[in-house]
Amino acid sequence: MPERMVVIGADAGGMSAASEARRRRSPDDLEIVAFERGNFTSYSACGIPYWIGGLVDEVDELIVRKPATFRDDFRIGVHLHHEVTGLDLDRREVVVRDLSDGGRERRERFDILVYAAGAVPVRPDWARTDAGGVFGVQTLDDGAALRAWLDRDPAPRQAVVIGGGYIGVEMAEAMIQRGLAVTLIEQGSEPMSTVDPDMGAMVRDAMVRLGIDVRTGVEVGELLTRDGRVRAVGTSIGEFPADVVVLGLGVRPNTALAAAAGLPIGPTGGIQIDLRAKVVGTDRIWAAGDCVETIHRVTGRPVNVPLGTHANKQGRVAGINIGGGYARFPGVIGTAVTKVCDLEVGRTGALEPEAAAVGYDFITVIVESTNRAGYFPGSESMHVKLIAERHTGTLLGAQIVGRSDAAKRIDALAVALWNQMTVEEMAGLDLGYAPPYSPVWDPVLIAARRAADKLRSMDC
Amino acid sequence: MPERMVVIGADAGGMSAASEARRRRSPDDLEIVAFERGNFTSYSACGIPYWIGGLVDEVDELIVRKPATFRDDFRIGVHLHHEVTGLDLDRREVVVRDLSDGGRERRERFDILVYAAGAVPVRPDWARTDAGGVFGVQTLDDGAALRAWLDRDPAPRQAVVIGGGYIGVEMAEAMIQRGLAVTLIEQGSEPMSTVDPDMGAMVRDAMVRLGIDVRTGVEVGELLTRDGRVRAVGTSIGEFPADVVVLGLGVRPNTALAAAAGLPIGPTGGIQIDLRAKVVGTDRIWAAGDCVETIHRVTGRPVNVPLGTHANKQGRVAGINIGGGYARFPGVIGTAVTKVCDLEVGRTGALEPEAAAVGYDFITVIVESTNRAGYFPGSESMHVKLIAERHTGTLLGAQIVGRSDAAKRIDALAVALWNQMTVEEMAGLDLGYAPPYSPVWDPVLIAARRAADKLRSMDC
Numbered sequence: 076m077p078e079r080m081v082v083i084g085a086d087a088g089g090m091s092a093a094s095e096a097r098r099r100r101s102p103d104d105l106e107i108v109a110f111e112r113g114n115f116t117s118y119s120a121c122g123i124p125y126w127i128g129g130l131v132d133e134v135d136e137l138i139v140r141k142p143a144t145f146r147d148d149f150r151i152g153v154h155l156h157h158e159v160t161g162l163d164l165d166r167r168e169v170v171v172r173d174l175s176d177g178g179r180e181r182r183e184r185f186d187i188l189v190y191a192a193g194a195v196p197v198r199p200d201w202a203r204t205d206a207g208g209v210f211g212v213q214t215l216d217d218g219a220a221l222r223a224w225l226d227r228d229p230a231p232r233q234a235v236v237i238g239g240g241y242i243g244v245e246m247a248e249a250m251i252q253r254g255l256a257v258t259l260i261e262q263g264s265e266p267m268s269t270v271d272p273d274m275g276a277m278v279r280d281a282m283v284r285l286g287i288d289v290r291t292g293v294e295v296g297e298l299l300t301r302d303g304r305v306r307a308v309g310t311s312i313g314e315f316p317a318d319v320v321v322l323g324l325g326v327r328p329n330t331a332l333a334a335a336a337g338l339p340i341g342p343t344g345g346i347q348i349d350l351r352a353k354v355v356g357t358d359r360i361w362a363a364g365d366c367v368e369t370i371h372r373v374t375g376r377p378v379n380v381p382l383g384t385h386a387n388k389q390g391r392v393a394g395i396n397i398g399g400g401y402a403r404f405p406g407v408i409g410t411a412v413t414k415v416c417d418l419e420v421g422r423t424g425a426l427e428p429e430a431a432a433v434g435y436d437f438i439t440v441i442v443e444s445t446n447r448a449g450y451f452p453g454s455e456s457m458h459v460k461l462i463a464e465r466h467t468g469t470l471l472g473a474q475i476v477g478r479s480d481a482a483k484r485i486d487a488l489a490v491a492l493w494n495q496m497t498v499e500e501m502a503g504l505d506l507g508y509a510p511p512y513s514p515v516w517d518p519v520l521i522a523a524r525r526a527a528d529k530l531r532s533m534d535c
Numbered sequence: 536m537p538e539r540m541v542v543i544g545a546d547a548g549g550m551s552a553a554s555e556a557r558r559r560r561s562p563d564d565l566e567i568v569a570f571e572r573g574n575f576t577s578y579s580a581c582g583i584p585y586w587i588g589g590l591v592d593e594v595d596e597l598i599v600r601k602p603a604t605f606r607d608d609f610r611i612g613v614h615l616h617h618e619v620t621g622l623d624l625d626r627r628e629v630v631v632r633d634l635s636d637g638g639r640e641r642r643e644r645f646d647i648l649v650y651a652a653g654a655v656p657v658r659p660d661w662a663r664t665d666a667g668g669v670f671g672v673q674t675l676d677d678g679a680a681l682r683a684w685l686d687r688d689p690a691p692r693q694a695v696v697i698g699g700g701y702i703g704v705e706m707a708e709a710m711i712q713r714g715l716a717v718t719l720i721e722q723g724s725e726p727m728s729t730v731d732p733d734m735g736a737m738v739r740d741a742m743v744r745l746g747i748d749v750r751t752g753v754e755v756g757e758l759l760t761r762d763g764r765v766r767a768v769g770t771s772i773g774e775f776p777a778d779v780v781v782l783g784l785g786v787r788p789n790t791a792l793a794a795a796a797g798l799p800i801g802p803t804g805g806i807q808i809d810l811r812a813k814v815v816g817t818d819r820i821w822a823a824g825d826c827v828e829t830i831h832r833v834t835g836r837p838v839n840v841p842l843g844t845h846a847n848k849q850g851r852v853a854g855i856n857i858g859g860g861y862a863r864f865p866g867v868i869g870t871a872v873t874k875v876c877d878l879e880v881g882r883t884g885a886l887e888p889e890a891a892a893v894g895y896d897f898i899t900v901i902v903e904s905t906n907r908a909g910y911f912p913g914s915e916s917m918h919v920k921l922i923a924e925r926h927t928g929t930l931l932g933a934q935i936v937g938r939s940d941a942a943k944r945i946d947a948l949a950v951a952l953w954n955q956m957t958v959e960e961m962a963g964l965d966l967g968y969a970p971p972y973s974p975v976w977d978p979v980l981i982a983a984r985r986a987a988d989k990l991r992s993m994d995c
Contacts, residue, residue, distance in 0.1 A: 087975070122910060122970050136910035139975075241969075383975045384968040391962075391984070400991060405963045412967030421967050450582060450596035483940065483973070486947035486966045493964060494954035502851075503865045504953060506946045507872030507881055508844040509701075510582050513943070515547070515599075515843045524851070531860065 077106045080397065081169055081185035083159045083332070085111035086118065087386035088364025088393075089191030090140070092352075093151045095394020107151040108183065110171050112158035115215045116142055121383060123218040124242065127225070128249030134215060159192075162336040164360070187359045187397055190333055190346065191390065194326035194365035194381045201297045202322055207304035209320045212246060224319060225253060231318030232256060235308045237295055239266035241413040243323030244278065247287050248416055250321070258288040258315050260308065265291055267420060269411055270474045271427050273441065274420070274460055277476045281416040290315075326381050328366040343368040343379040350403035352393035361397060363389035370406035372493065373425045373471055374433045380407050409472075410489045412482040421485030424472030424492045427462060436465045438533070440526045444518035446480035448510035457481045459522040461488075461498060468497035468530050473522075480512070487519050498526035537566045540857065541629055541645035543619045543792070545571035546578065547846035548824025548853075549651030550600070552812075553611050555854020567611045568643065570631055572618035575675045576602055581843060583678040584702065587685070588709030594675060619652075622796040624820070647819045647857055650793055650806065651850065654786035654825035654841045661757045662782055667764035669780045672706060684779060685713060691778030692716060695768045697755055699726035701873040701880075703783030704738065707747050708876055710781070718748040718775050720768065725751055727880060729871055730934045731887050733901065734880070734920055737936045741876040750775075786841050788826040803828040803839040810863040812853035821857060823849035830866035832953065833885045833931055834893045840867050869932075870949045872942040881945030884932030884952045887922060896925045898993070900986045904978035906940035908970035917941045919982040921948075921958060928957035928990050933982075940972070947979050958986035 080096060082089040093107050109116070117139040125131045142153035154171075160180065161170030168182045196211045203209060208231065210221040225231060234250040236243050239261030250257045259266060259282065265275030266282060266289055282289050294311040298320060307314045328345040330338075339347040339355045345368030347355040352367075354360045364386035371378040385407060395402035410423040430437050439462050447454040457477030463470055473488040475481050491501050501523035508515055516524070540556060542549040553567050569576075577599040585591045602613035614631075620640065621630030628642045656671045663669060668691065670681040685691060694710040696703050699721030710717045719726060719742065725735030726742060726749055742749050754771040758780060767774045788805040790798075799807040799815045805828030807815040812827075814820045824846035831838040845867060855862035870883040890897050899922050907914040917937030923930055933948035935941050951961050961983035968975055976984070 119908060119910070119970065119975065121968070121975075122908060125911065125970060130912055131910050382968065384966070384977075387975055388963060402959070403963075405960070408965045410965040410967050412969045412972050414969060414971040419972075423965070423967075448579060448582060450579070450591050451585065452590055480940075480943065482969070483967055484943070484946070486944070486977075486979070487950050489966055490947050490950035490954070490956075490964060494950070494956070496950075496954070499862070500865070503848060503863075504950060505868045505870040505883070506844070506949055507870050507883075507943055508581070508842065509872045509874060509942070510579065510585060511874040512872050512879075515579065515581075515847055517844075517946075519946070 077102065077104055078186040079106045079108070079184060080187040080189065081183060082107065082109035082189040082191060083169065084191040084193050084364070085109040085116040085153050086191065086193055086364065087383045088390040089189055090117045090145065091387045091390025092189045092191065092361065092363055092393040092397065093145070094149055095391050096397040097149050097151060099395070099398025099400060102150045109151060109153045110157040110159050110169070111153065111155050112174065113214055113216060114155060116140065116145070116153050116155065118215055119383065120213065123212050123215065124245035124249045126218055127212070127221060127246065128252040134219065137215065159332060162332045164336050188361065189393060190338070190354065190360065190362040190366065191364045192329040192332065192366050195329045196322065196326050197324040199324070201295060202324070203298050203300070204322070206298060206300045208318060209298060209305050209322065211322045212242060213326060221321070233316050234258070234319045234321065235260060235315050235317040236321045236323055237308065238323035238325065239263065239291070240268055240323060240325060241411065244282070244413065244415045246321045246323055247282065248285065251285055251287060255319070258290060260293050260295060260310060260315070261291045262294060263291060267413070267415065270420060270422050270476070271460065274458065274474045274476050277458065278415055278418060278420060281418045285416045326365065328368070328379055330366055333366070341368045341377050343377050345379040351396045352389050352404055353396070361393040363393050369404065372406045372408050374429060376433065378407065380409065382411070408489060408492055410485060412485060414482065417478060419477055419479065419482035421475040421482040422473065423485050423489040424470065425462065426472060430462055430471050435471055437462050437471055438465050438526065438529055440522060440529055442518065442522045442525050444521050445514055446477060447512060448514050451510045453479070455479055457518050459518045461522045461526045463498045463526045463530065465530070465533070468499055468527065469495055470498060470501065484519055498523045498530065502527050537562065537564050538646040539566045539568070539644060540647040540649065541643060542567065542569035542649040542651060543629065544651040544653050544824070545569040545576040545613050546651065546653060546824070547843045548850040549649055550577045550605065551847045551850025552649045552651065552821065552823055552853040552857065554609055555851050556857040557609050557611060559855070559858025559860060562610045569611065569613045570617040570619050570629070571613065571615050572634065573674055573676060574615060576600065576605070576613050576615065578675055579843065580673065583672050583675065584705035584709045586678055587672070587681060587706065588712040594679065597675065619792060622792045624796050648821065649853060650798070650814065650820065650822040650826065651824045652789040652792065652826050655789045656782065656786050657784040659784070661755060662784070663758050663760070666758060666760045668778060669758060669765050669782065671782045672702060673786060681781070693776050694718070694779045694781065695720060695775050695777040696781045696783055697768065698783035698785065699723065699751070700728055700783060700785060701871065704742070704873065704875045706781045706783055707742065708745065711745055711747060715779070718750060720753050720755060720770060720775070721751045722754060723751060727873070727875065730880060730882050730936070731920065734918065734934045734936050737918065738875055738878060738880060741878040745876045786825065788828070788839055790826055793826070801828040801837050803837050805839040811856045812849050812864055813856065821853040823853050829864065832866045832868050834889055836893065838867065840869065842871070868949060868952055870945060872945060874942065877938060879937055879939065879942035881935040881942040882933065883945050883949040884930065885922065886932060890922055890931050895931055897922050897931055898925050898986065898989055900982060900989055902978065902982045902985050904981050905974055906937060907972060908974050911970045913939070915939055917978050919978045921982045921986045923958045923986050923990065925990070925993070928959055928987065929955055930958060930961065944979055958983045958990065962987050
């Protein structure tokens with residue numbers, strides 16, 4: 076009689092865990108069943124803005140693997156339209172509601188549980204998603220609903236995007252590409268709140284050049300409707316008419332079931348897991364993805380970073396361990412890249428306020444250079460910002476804004492930061508140089524050298 | 536009375552040292568004079584193939600700084616057409632021949648010497664550069680002569696490039712772009728000898744697709760001439776007709792003067808310097824650039840890697856130390872990137888034979904992935920090869936061949952290798968993910984994960 080593993084949530088975290096466990100344990104040894112309340116499994120939520128904007132044609136392209144693939148190739152059962160509504164740790168059972176069968180509930184036993192319920196969108200009181208024309212963009216279902224609304228006749232003409240994080244910025248661009256007039260409303264001082272305001276200001280300029288009406292320092296108070304449809308967004312500086320409103324307000328860990336069952340929830344609202352992705356204080360209960368919290372290696376603080384790349388890695392770690400191997404998830408450093416209008420944006424490590432909040436004393440430098448040798452065709456400008464600890468020179472954070480070949484340069488900085496390199500050490504790094512790819516001093520090296528010079532001149 | 540610093544060779548290494556020293560010591564304290572036998576200073580030799588191929592229009596674009604800039608902005612004297620022909624360490628003098636003044640010689644004293652004489656091209660006995668139509672591509676003067684030859688009327692139609700390293704491959708492409716028929720002759724089993732043959736085979740395919748006649752495993756025996764002009768290349772498999780022959784046979788350190796003066800020359804033929812770029816066993820004599828040898832951090836062996844990026848860094852280190860600061864050059868790991876036809880090629884660390892030669896026991900993996908999310912427009916194939924120590928999993932080398940956004944991914948691998956990360960640690964790295972820039976598992980991470988899986992399955 077095989078053991079039975081139940082997975083709550085059939086997306087990146089859960090299905091990575093399932094696949095890795097299966098590679099190590101055969102169906103005779105371990106039965107694996109996943110329950111997913113939605114219509115899809117293992118899809119790219121990050122691709123939704125490009126599907127809305129028309130860069131990606133078909134929703135199928137965003138789906139990495141379908142239930143049939145898991146069934147046939149991995150012998151993993153995936154049940155869509157099945158919502159897990161209860162978790163009984165003592166009896167080791169979950170309560171599952173079959174949404175395609177009138178909501179009939181049944182109990183399913185497990186020996187091993189993987190909790191990978193993902194995240195739920197942040198919805199302030201004013202966010203009336205019941206009103207026509209108001210959409211989130213968290214799931215493919217959200218995306219499908221928004222696309223249907225945009226295809227109406229007459230088509231909506233004025234969009235308001237609320238929230239200037241990377242999803243909001245990407246959605247503003249997608250709406251412009253679809254021919255709508257777009258206003259972006261953000262609470263903070265600049266859009267792209269994932270970078271410091273000095274870098275965010277460059278993003279604002281690019282958005283404005285594209286025709287987006289960017290409003291920052293603005294609080295949303297209410298959504299105004301007529302006949303059940305949104306007609307305007309009421310804010311601290313007045314009303315903005317809207318035929319369609321997109322909410323890009325971020326997400327929070329989906330942990331209601333876990334909390335009710337007594338699983339430990341950390342200060343970020345995420346489930347607490349150990350290095351091997353096992354839920355703290357439990358036996359054979361694992362968690363992965365947007366619903367967990369992990370450690371930020373620069374600040375040392377717990378963080379919840381809802382990104383598919385972490386979900387996949389945490390799922391892999393859980394699956395290896397479930398399968399009898401050894402793997403650990405080493406935490407994150409906040410790396411992210413975004414394409415916004417004609418700019419590429421990358422970041423890693425701590426922003427200035429994040430570094431300051433935990434007590435770091437640091438210096439910053441911003442350098443401008445180019446993606447290629449200055450004489451090489453297609454050479455374009457790029458800004459690199461570094462944040463380094465004053466006393467030691469250790470890299471704490473990096474941000475890049477440029478036109479091309481910029482965003483992924485953050486990876487070299489991320490690996491340097493991961494290894495706690497100093498900016499002086501970094502200035503000696505052996506990075507790739509050829510005229511089509513970089514000036515003889517890569518922008519990353521120029522920034523490191525400048526930071527090292529600054530620290531030298533301060534004699535610290 | 537200021538001290539006097541003499542620089543032999545006014546290119547990357549020498550002028551970086553001069554500029555950094557000047558930043559720390561004023562003209563009242565340190566006079567700086569550089570002697571350069573050529574027509575140019577501080578130029579991008581790596582840009583020559585693109586100038587020949589027509590991607591770069593004017594030779595001036597390749598010149599980073601001119602003597603007037605050094606004079607006016609840095610108060611550094613640069614004397615072009617001045618060849619240093621003697622070095623007298625006891626009297627602390629150099630003998631300088633003014634090539635623009637009939638070769639008149641004079642002696643110049645120094646307190647501090649920077650030896651940055653660069654490299655000289657490898658010229659086997661058969662390499663008759665006195666024959667018309669036979670060219671190297673090491674200097675701007677070489678490039679100008681080749682361009683003039685290509686512009687003759689009637690224009691040459693058949694080119695033979697000898698040597699399949701990155702310069703040879705770039706020159707073959709440049710000649711195709713100029714409309715010539717091109718044969719590339721290489722001794723080894725594949726072109727692009729800077730990567731392992733399994734990766735080099737992909738480069739061969741790309742070259743053949745572009746119409747280049749690639750001949751490998753071929754020894755050149757002689758250049759055949761008629762009326763003082765080259766007419767064919769004689770090889771181990773017969774004659775190849777040629778109106779123009781380009782020699783891409785590499786370079787060796789230009790150390791004749793240094794050796795004659797008794798400066799220490801290492802096993803690679805390069806000058807031996809210490810961590811701070813001071814010539815071993817000397818006082819106040821420094822060296823930088825293509826003429827020195829340094830340590831390869833993976834093999835632990837001395838190497839001579841003639842690349843502008845190292846020359847600049849070594850020069851910076853020398854200049855900081857000359858200026859009274861402290862800096863050291865940490866060695867190299869063999870990182871290089873090249874654009875060849877429609878491919879991008881990157882490498883870092885040791886190739887398989889290099890790793891084997893020093894006794895490493897290792898495994899290799901090659902994975903194929905894409906530069907962007909599979910569904911994102913412009914998604915293209917990329918191969919990543921990793922070499923990892925079997926017992927520890929430590930990364931020893933990496934190679935990438937892909938169509939776009941491939942080459943500079945080597946930087947993240949280079950920084951990981953620099954920090955002696957294991958492939959399992961690397962699989963947990965927090966790299967940038969967004970659909971326009973990578974699949975949810977970046978190709979770099981996929982390769983690391985695959986290597987970690989392979990090591991796990993070998994139970995070592």
